[in-house]
Amino acid sequence: MPRTTILVMIDGLDPEYLAACPAPNLRRFAAEGFHVSGAGMMPSVTNVNNTSMVTGHYPAQHGIVSNYWLDREAGIEQYVESGEFICADTIFAQCQRSGGRSLLAASKDKLRRLLGTDTDLAFSAEQPTPEAVAAAGEPPHVYSLEVNGWTIEAARAALQAAHYDLAFIATTDYAMHAYGPQHPESARHLAILDAALGRLAADVPDAQLLITADHGMSDKRRMLHLPEILARKGIAAQAVPIIKDQYVVHHSNLGGCIYVHLEDPAAADDAIGVLRETDGVEEALPRHQAARRFSLMGERIGDILVTGAADVVFGDPAEVALPPGLRSHGSAHEMGVPIIGYGGDFGGFEFRENRDLGRYVSQRVLN
Template identity: 55%
Template sequence: MIDGLDPEYLDACPAPNLAAMAQRGFRVNGNGMTPSVTNVNNVSLVTGSYPETHGITSNYLLDRQLGEEFYMESAEFLRAETMFQRATACGLRSLLVTAKDKLRRLLSDGATVSISSEDPPGWVVSGVGEPPPIYSLEVNRWVLDAGRYAMSQEPFDLVYLTTTDYAMHTYAPNDPESARHVTLLDEGLGAVLEQAPGARMLVTADHGMSDKTRMLHLPAELGRYGISARAIPVIKDRYVVHHSNLGGSIYVHLDESSDLNAALDTLRNLDGVEDAVSGEEAAARFHLMQERVGDIFVLADPSTVFGDPSEVAMPAGLRSHGSAHETTVPIFGCGPGLDTSTAARFRQNLDVGRYVFEDVLPPRPDGLLS
């Protein structure tokens, strides 16, 4: 799972190993989940299910019953079985390697071995070297090399490698740094496939990336019309250098005295807002768990992000995601049974997870449902 791998990067940057994968197997462009953020899409992938089932609707959550805010980055928030848990139940061995430690904490329950670049075990450092900083181009190559090294030390039936999108937040597809980064990724993926030539390999992304030029503070805009509200950024996490917690979607929570329809009308008429829907409609349209979204889900146009100017200034040259305009992702597959005849099965990135559950992993021996 290549974080932030918008298809535009593959259009602009040579990737011969991925091209060879597509020639031997297939490549399609599919859709990621909305909101187009890391946690929502990674969990959809490893559970093969929508957020309405697995419960991860954001990187960050306001629990209205408790009145508290949480980073959604631990397994306690998951409500669906992961491929690692299924593998363990079936007596199979699995490996998870991540760049961000938040994803290791979120996804790793059930994994036989889990590794992150931010807190790597000594045996991996001895074999691969010290990981580069999380805010670097090279860290993603380290993730791929760490996965390949772990695979050389122990047998695994299932391997999930997931990177970070700092490079895509920082550099546009035509920047020379992007060509270097894609080369690092492509060579690393080629080395993994060369080490396991008989394996089935699937490569996809969680979301795309867009240039952003405008910031809107929705509580202030609503306040002009006497509507009191609180906005919770969907993209918010601890990696603020990436995106300054500015993304193209946001959950709005209204005070009890505020009128939902008036708020929706106000938001829909704001320049920069592409759509605003009630929490109920958002849950139905985007397969979200309604109890974990706001009263209103707001989506921006391609160039707009949502944020609070008292907390963050709009950075020059910001690239970010979260809106419906960053949902197009590439999907590659190669290996036994993965060819052009099976490409039609992969319309969304979560179809990679569905394939693992349906074609790779056996049913649970205890007969329990996922």
């Protein structure tokens, strides 16, 4: 077994980017190791999928079902940015119990805050350590194409400076929200990532790499405001955006999946009838069905889970105008992710979902 296992989560790496952009190192990893078309978790947003990767579990077990949630019991809305919300054991905690050391390097600080518990070293490009700055320079802005290169370089430096048994590197999807696969800036972003990953593989001796994404990315051209549609039929409802986080420049908090909370839960059947008739709504599922279908923790989701057609996002025009050229995620159309493994003995282990990276670490590395 290699001495260091490195999981790389390339945020928003839709398979289309790999198909369209030159990425010689990723192609070499795939050719010498393996490459499969995998699936992510629903809702296809960052926190849900990253938590599945570091626990190996579905959201029904780990409890992270959105980036943002309405806690109906407490009557408050809040960002899901703390490890306290995670109900399952992480690979970092398992690593610690087995006497190993782990590292988390993220572009976005929200992932350090959510996942960093029980790591031996955790930093982000927004909250770097002095050592990371000394090794990789001042981090570029979190809304830049260069920030992900910094995060991988800083992780490489940390892995060269001290031994870690496990590392989790998480980039940000600013570039994918901003540019489609055919845009020259996407080729430049992929080249930055690819070069940094090539150096990582070359310079960390005896490492195995597993690379995947949390979700894909689609062009979004239509916006639906579901509370207004329901209000026209006399149903009072609140829509809580699953994608919402503090990186508004990325997506204006507009995503392809939303939790609807009804003022009167007894109106659920009527509301679902209205939503299913609405053009652009792909699925409207009552809580228990949504929880079963997508393996979600039922008590943390809305009365109704609504998913959009490929080009649809959910939002309130009183709060936000649909930006021209919006690219976003959250729906079932952004669940496809690549899974690439390199440098390890992956024989006999089936990688089908991004959460399998965590499962592999639990079952094969730390066991």
